[in-house]
Amino acid sequence: xxxxxxxxxxxxxxxxxxxxxxxxxxxxxxxxxxxxxxxxxxxxxxxxxxxxxxxxxxxxxxxxxxxxxxxxxxxxxxxxxxxxxxxxxxxxxxxxxxxxxxxxxxxxxxxxxxxxxxxxxxxxxxxxxxxxxxxxxxxxxxxxxxxxxxxxxxxxxxxxxxxxxxxxxxxxxxxxxxxxxxxxxxxxxxxxxxxxxxxx
Amino acid sequence: xxxxxxxxxxxxxxxxxxxxxxxxxxxxxxxxxxxxxxxxxxxxxxxxxxxxxxxxxxxxxxxxxxxxxxxxxxxxxxxxxxxxxxxxxxxxxxxxxxxxxxxxxxxxxxxxxxxxxxxxxxxxxxxxxxxxxxxxxxxxxxxxxxxxxxxxxxxxxxxxxxxxxxxxxxxxxxxxxxxxxxxxxxxxxxxxxxxxxxxxxxxxxxxxxxxxxxxxxxxxxxxxxxxxxxxxxxxxxxxxxxxxxxxxxxxxxxxxxxxxxxxxxxxxxxxxxxxxxxxxxxxxxxxxxxxxxxxxxxxxxxxxxxxxxxx
Numbered sequence: 343x344x345x346x347x348x349x350x351x352x353x354x355x356x357x358x359x360x361x362x363x364x365x366x367x368x369x370x371x372x373x374x375x376x377x378x379x380x381x382x383x384x385x386x387x388x389x390x391x392x393x394x395x396x397x398x399x400x401x402x403x404x405x406x407x408x409x410x411x412x413x414x415x416x417x418x419x420x421x422x423x424x425x426x427x428x429x430x431x432x433x434x435x436x437x438x439x440x441x442x443x444x445x446x447x448x449x450x451x452x453x454x455x456x457x458x459x460x461x462x463x464x465x466x467x468x469x470x471x472x473x474x475x476x477x478x479x480x481x482x483x484x485x486x487x488x489x490x491x492x493x494x495x496x497x498x499x500x501x502x503x504x505x506x507x508x509x510x511x512x513x514x515x516x517x518x519x520x521x522x523x524x525x526x527x528x529x530x531x532x533x534x535x536x537x538x539x540x541x542x
Numbered sequence: 543x544x545x546x547x548x549x550x551x552x553x554x555x556x557x558x559x560x561x562x563x564x565x566x567x568x569x570x571x572x573x574x575x576x577x578x579x580x581x582x583x584x585x586x587x588x589x590x591x592x593x594x595x596x597x598x599x600x601x602x603x604x605x606x607x608x609x610x611x612x613x614x615x616x617x618x619x620x621x622x623x624x625x626x627x628x629x630x631x632x633x634x635x636x637x638x639x640x641x642x643x644x645x646x647x648x649x650x651x652x653x654x655x656x657x658x659x660x661x662x663x664x665x666x667x668x669x670x671x672x673x674x675x676x677x678x679x680x681x682x683x684x685x686x687x688x689x690x691x692x693x694x695x696x697x698x699x700x701x702x703x704x705x706x707x708x709x710x711x712x713x714x715x716x717x718x719x720x721x722x723x724x725x726x727x728x729x730x731x732x733x734x735x736x737x738x739x740x741x742x743x744x745x746x747x748x749x750x751x752x753x754x755x756x757x758x759x760x761x762x763x764x765x766x767x768x769x770x771x772x773x774x775x776x777x778x779x780x781x782x783x784x785x786x787x788x789x790x791x792x793x794x795x796x797x798x799x800x801x802x803x804x805x806x807x808x809x810x811x812x813x814x815x816x817x818x819x820x821x822x823x824x825x826x827x828x829x830x831x832x833x834x835x836x837x838x839x840x841x842x843x844x845x846x847x848x849x850x851x852x853x
Contacts, residue, residue, distance in 0.1 A: 410639075411642070414638050432632070440575065441702055449577060
């Protein structure tokens with residue numbers, strides 16, 4: 343059984359936000375909504391200062407709290423481990439945002455156009471207004487993945503810090519990287535068993 | 543070096559040009575949830591008061607209390623939920639996941655309460671009659687169970703919130719049940735003087751005092767336990783004790799909402815012969831206000847667990 347997962351190489355990430363942009367372009371999210379973020383951390387004191395970047399997105403947990411707690415079944419886990427969502431079922435309880443330990447779920451409160459002249463053709467194509475008042479999150483670009491492509495962020499990353507593959511296949515690139523580099527999961531102590539591994 | 547003019551030009555650019563999020567530095571800053579606001583507070587609060595009053599009114603066979611409790615839950619609580627929802631016309635979808643979601647389970651109990659509560663009130667007021675005494679008893683018991691479940695599920699919704707350390711505690715459901723009974727007694731004592739029913743007020747006052755004391759104790763236990771919980775929970779507790787909400791929590795909830803009513807009820811019991819019954823109503827009003835402030839504090843102190851830094 344396939345279990346899709348991702349590795350994020352913290353040594354390779356340069357914080358260019360290309361993945362953030364790729365995600366935005368792929369999902370057509372409205373202003374202020376980011377399914378993928380790159381957090382920055384500055385450590386040390388002058389002159390010994392280090393800046394590091396930590397990209398975050400939905401962790402596609404094996405035991406996803408959003409799937410369990412959403413009363414209207416907006417979120418569901420596929421057999422391949424990808425947690426998908428259906429905004430047409432969302433009625434706006436927002437309990438998903440309270441239970442997700444990774445702050446991975448965005449709530450689209452109000453959709454405003456990017457440009458003052460109103461919604462552009464591409465924004466109308468994305469039909470974001472129908473998503474107003476609903477939750478949204480990263481779905482590993484499941485439509486791309488099922489077509490044999492990589493998620494948009496993985497495809498775009500210029501330093502190849504992001505890798506995508508089958509965690510259950512010991513010969514996959516992600517499995518090898520996790521083993522070789524000692525990949526770790528964020529908040530593993532919570533028992534959600536995320537499918538995203540960070541490579542230190 | 544960027545010139546001042548260049549900086550001004552960049553700052554003057556409209557927001558739509560900033561497609562990339564502003565720098566999100568990982569610091570020890572704790573963010574507070576902003577998704578649940580006053581309408582959600584009201585829905586949880588009205589459910590607690592309404593079910594508390596309904597259950598007590600069942601015990602004391604107090605019809606006005608039953609009707610007020612029923613309306614608070616079915617009309618006001620549900621109305622607040624619909625008001626809080628961004629897509630109220632999809633609200634029936636809430637019934638999809640009773641197996642895992644506490645909100646879904648709560649919705650089912652509200653549905654059962656709405657139907658059976660109406661029958662219970664009809665039987666008790668004589669609007670509906672049946673010769674089958676068993677049926678009346680079953681309806682009454684099932685309504686009471688549904689009311690208790692409505693009272694309790696809110697606490698479990700909070701306790702399931704893994705991202706919010708302060709709520710993610712097993713004490714929260716017990717505290718919410720206790721507070722609901724407390725507010726139920728409070729509203730009962732406010733409404734009771736306006737009816738012709740004869741109640742044993744000293745006995746009611748003793749029970750009210752017991753729930754007030756239990757609730758106060760549970761709040762102190764929660765605040766004590768928080769010190770051993772996550773950093774975000776400690777942050778939430780410090781917001782309530784010494785921070786932004788200290789006045790609302792310290793004065794509104796603890797002093798005016800619990801300790802003063804305890805003193806008033808204690809005084810009433812010590813001087814039952816001479817003391818006026820309106821003292822109990824005053825204690826009740828203070829407790830009801832304190833209960834609302836408690837729910838506001840609980841929601842406002844929903845501090846998120848930091849995403850990256852260890853908690």
